[in-house]
Amino acid sequence: MLRPHLYAGLQISPKVRPVPHWDVNKLFRTYHSRLLQFVRRRKLSWHMADDIVQDTFLRIIATPSLPEQDFAKSYLYRTANNLVIDHFRRERILSFVPDPEKAFEMLADDTPSPEQIAWSRQELKRLQKILQKLPKHHREVFILARIEGLTYVQIGEQLGIPSQTAFSRMVRALGLIKEAMDQAEKK
Amino acid sequence: MNSLRDPVSEQAAYWFALLLDGSESEEDRQKFAEWVAQDPAHPKAFADIERLWSGSSSLDFTSSTHIGRRAMLGGSLAAILLAGCWGAYRYHPLADIRTQTGQRREISIPGQRGRSIVASNSILSFVSDGRMTGVELHQGEAWFEHEGDDGAFFVQAQNGRTLSTGGTFDVAAYDGKVTAIAETNPLIVDIAGGRHTLTEGNAMTYDATGVSRSAHPVDVQSALAWRQGQLIFMGEPLANVATVLERWQSGKIVIMGETLKRRPVTLVVDLDRSRDVVPVLADVLHVDVTRFTDYLTVIRDV
Numbered sequence: 001m002l003r004p005h006l007y008a009g010l011q012i013s014p015k016v017r018p019v020p021h022w023d024v025n026k027l028f029r030t031y032h033s034r035l036l037q038f039v040r041r042r043k044l045s046w047h048m049a050d051d052i053v054q055d056t057f058l059r060i061i062a063t064p065s066l067p068e069q070d071f072a073k074s075y076l077y078r079t080a081n082n083l084v085i086d087h088f089r090r091e092r093i094l095s096f097v098p099d100p101e102k103a104f105e106m107l108a109d110d111t112p113s114p115e116q117i118a119w120s121r122q123e124l125k126r127l128q129k130i131l132q133k134l135p136k137h138h139r140e141v142f143i144l145a146r147i148e149g150l151t152y153v154q155i156g157e158q159l160g161i162p163s164q165t166a167f168s169r170m171v172r173a174l175g176l177i178k179e180a181m182d183q184a185e186k187k
Numbered sequence: 188m189n190s191l192r193d194p195v196s197e198q199a200a201y202w203f204a205l206l207l208d209g210s211e212s213e214e215d216r217q218k219f220a221e222w223v224a225q226d227p228a229h230p231k232a233f234a235d236i237e238r239l240w241s242g243s244s245s246l247d248f249t250s251s252t253h254i255g256r257r258a259m260l261g262g263s264l265a266a267i268l269l270a271g272c273w274g275a276y277r278y279h280p281l282a283d284i285r286t287q288t289g290q291r292r293e294i295s296i297p298g299q300r301g302r303s304i305v306a307s308n309s310i311l312s313f314v315s316d317g318r319m320t321g322v323e324l325h326q327g328e329a330w331f332e333h334e335g336d337d338g339a340f341f342v343q344a345q346n347g348r349t350l351s352t353g354g355t356f357d358v359a360a361y362d363g364k365v366t367a368i369a370e371t372n373p374l375i376v377d378i379a380g381g382r383h384t385l386t387e388g389n390a391m392t393y394d395a396t397g398v399s400r401s402a403h404p405v406d407v408q409s410a411l412a413w414r415q416g417q418l419i420f421m422g423e424p425l426a427n428v429a430t431v432l433e434r435w436q437s438g439k440i441v442i443m444g445e446t447l448k449r450r451p452v453t454l455v456v457d458l459d460r461s462r463d464v465v466p467v468l469a470d471v472l473h474v475d476v477t478r479f480t481d482y483l484t485v486i487r488d489v
Contacts, residue, residue, distance in 0.1 A: 028479040054439055054483055059245035061441075061485065082244035090237070093206050096216040103223050103230045127239065128246050146243055151208040167204060174200035174236055179192065181239060 022069050024060050031073065032057075035080050042084050052087065056080045062121050078147070085149060130180040138173035141166050198222065199232035203240065282325055285310045288437045291416065291458070296322065299340055301333030304414050306359075307435045314343065321348075327434075328359035330370075330414055342367075347378040347393050354387075357411055361434070364399060366392045370407050418456040425450045425472070429486070432456070432464060440465065443487040447474065 035056060039049040056079045060066065067075055094100040131139065144150045144158065152170070156163035202219050205211050211219075223230050284305060286292050292305045297313050298320035305311065309327020313320070321341035322329070333340050335353020342349045342358045344365040349358055354372030358365065367376055367385060374385040378393045385391055385402050390410070392400040409419040418435070420428050426448035429440040435458060442448045450472065456464050465484050469476040478484045 025477065025479055028483070032479075032482070050482065056245075057479065057483060058439075058441060061443075063245050079245045083241075086237075086241050086244065089207070089209075092209065093219075096206075097220050097223050104234065124242060124246065127242050131243060131246065142243075145207065146240070151210065153210075170204040170207070171197075171201050174203060174239070175197050177239055177243075178196045178200060178236055182193075182196075 022060060022066055022072055024057065027060070027072055027076065028057055031076055035076060038077065039080055039084055042088075044084065044087070048087065052080060052083045055083055062124055082146075082149070126184050127177070127181065130177055130184070133180075134173055134176060138169050138176065141169040142173040142177075145170060193232075195226075195228050195232045196236070199229065199236045202233060203236045282310045282312045284312075286327065289435055289458070291414070296320070296331070296333065296340070299333045299337050301331065301337075301340070303329050303331045305329045306413055316341075324358055324360050324365075326360055328357065328361070328413075330357045330411060331355065345393075346395055347376060349385075350375040350377065361430075364392055364394045366390055368405060368407060368410055370411065413458065416458040418454075418458060420452055420454045420456075422451040422453055424448060425452050425468075425486070428452045428454065436464075438482040438484060440484045440486065443485065447486065447488050 032053065035053045036049060039052050040046070042049075044052070056076060059079055060076075066072075094104065097103050131142070134142065140159065141155055144155045145152075150158065152163040152166040155161075155166040159166065202222060205215055206219065223233070284292070284294055286305050286307055286309050288308050290307055294303050294305060295301070296303055298315070303322070306328035309329060310325040311327070311329060312323045312325065314323045315321065319339050319341055321343060322331070324342055324344040329342075331340070331342065331351070332355045333351065333353060339350055339352050341351070344358055344360040345363070347365055349356065349367045351372065351374050355370040356372070356374055357368040357370065359368075367374060368390040369385045369387045371387055373387060376383045376385055376391060376393070378397060381397070383391065383398065383402065388404055388407055389402045390400075390405040391398065391402045406421075409421065412419045413435075418431060420431075426442055429442055433440055452468070452472065454464075454468075454471070465476050465478065465486070468474060468486065473489055475487050475489050476484060477487075
């Protein structure tokens, strides 16, 4: 049952017209199989590739602010690519730990419950606010690593700082984000 | 403020940043493993940081002015979003039987006069412990019927073993939880040293930590109606209905909004026509159902 323009503008009530508005359904039809190919080329299992592509689209629905629709394609590929990198990093990190399923008992489950991993729109909104309020030095390092996928050496070169400083700022940025999220949750 | 209030979070941030770009040394890896093993709070804090990292992957940093207006929708669109999960799927490449999504399959059991009906998306292997024959259920659900004359028969699922001396019963293993239902005869359920007796007409559930729901009476015919190609829901929350439907059809069903997830649903689903179910929900519940191809269906309040 396709209702092509349901998400066009997400018009719940006429008074609230979100900016910008993406036609998620159309994007799905246009990019779903291409993204799947793109992700599968990274030597991922079919299941995992499917999951990552679905998650990419779910993020569009939950993310509080999206760029203009002209950037939709690059946004989709970037998000899928980030999810793939995150997935491989997880596997790599788990490989250092003896008996990772026990150590990460809650997390290494076959099918983690949505509560364990779900991001609500409110939470994403909170996270975005916190990122915007990070001190500039920390935020730029975080964004270069997160969005551009740069290493500390590359970040150091780009910002003209030693890579060790880039690393320290990243540690600090992650800690500050965590603390701010914890505080926001308590409220 | 130079240090965080929570030293464990600070350590977790250090480790995550260190392991981020793959340039860590072998020594770092060993130290990380030691840190993880030191205290269960450590892997948890690490996973928290990783979750924040994952959550930030889709945020847009190019514009910061759009938040306000779009955020007004937050309440009604509490979308869940599945971030990548830790660990990989287990595939059980050597399993004997696996059913496709939507498939029901009747099989015979080696060494037993009897049969089993295996539900959609299930994986099982035939096993033996030297004395008895049995089945290991890796995931999914199966109903068993066997004659006691051939000796006892067991179904191993995760950390527990359900033992039957003849009759019919059902075992389901989903999301780390195993539920056994005794239909015509009592069962013995062994979980990590503890032995439980389950009389006919009752069900019990266990998980990695032990019994999560002790024996309680169930409507066996409704619970096992899937064998005849039906799913019966009596006042079940919509979220549970979606979880069950996801086992029988491909793709994810995403329900937007906590209230909607809890809305009770009474419904009989014909499994041979389950593809039509979700659209039917739209009328019955007065909700909006959008199907983005076979992979993703979104249900939200009108």
